[in-house]
Amino acid sequence: MKKIAIGIASVLCLMLTPQMNAQTEKDSGLNFSKLDASPMDLALYRDKEDAPIARVIYSRPQKREREVFGKLVPYGKVWRTGANETTELTLYRNMKVGDKVIQAGTYSLFTIPNEKEWTIILNSSTNTWGAYEYTDVKDEVRITVPVRQAPNTIEALSMAFEEAPGGANLLIGWDNSYVKVPFKNAK
Known part of the structure; x- marks a missing residue:
């Protein structure tokens, strides 16, 4: 049971990490531009x-x-x-x-x-x-x-x-x- 709980917690962390990183960039005041259409x-x-x-x-x-x-x-x-x-x-x-x-x-x-x-x-x-x-x-x-x-x-x-x-x-x-x-x- 302990292994299943650790596995579920790991999957949740992996799923939330991109959202947390995006939120951190937004909160930090960084305003990176989108990828240029003509790089x-x-x-x-x-x-x-x-x-x-x-x-x-x-x-x-x-x-x-x-x-x-x-x-x-x-x-x-x-x-x-x-x-x-x-x-x-x-x-x-x-x-x-x-x-x-x-x-x-x-x-x-x-x-x-x-x-x-x-x-x-x-x-x-x-x-x-x-x-x-x-x-x-x-x-x-x-x-x-x-x-x-x-x-x-x-x-x-x-x-x-x-x-x-x-x-x-x-x-x-x-x-x-x-x-x-x-x-x-x-x-």
Whole structure:
């Protein structure tokens, strides 16, 4: 009988612990926000010696059965390339983008999506929300890259680096398409 009573007491404690913890957080005055619908993420590219070369920090909106490009993200308009804060790219060394050498530093990454190509923009204005404060006066470089068909639907906006001859490509993919943004080592 004693074992049964201990077992029942243990089960009750396990059942009440989450409610007690939630009540304790509420009573302590902690006001943690809910999980963001477009959580922040980052992609980092390192060289063979494990030194950082480039990092991108962005928020990941979800497709959620919506038509993304041309509708949710209009064609021909400047986009923050994600959600919430403007996407930021940090270069840890000078890199060549298109025909221009971009100095090591942090830049906003804007894009202008179109059906067959995207304009990629590195802009010197940082710590901004969305594309509301965007001005082309602060553009460091603009290049155009082709849109590619993704082999599978990409549910959340995703970014990753891949090694490429003489540098790396930043892959930006969402829905049924992606682009490759080439970064070459500056000599």
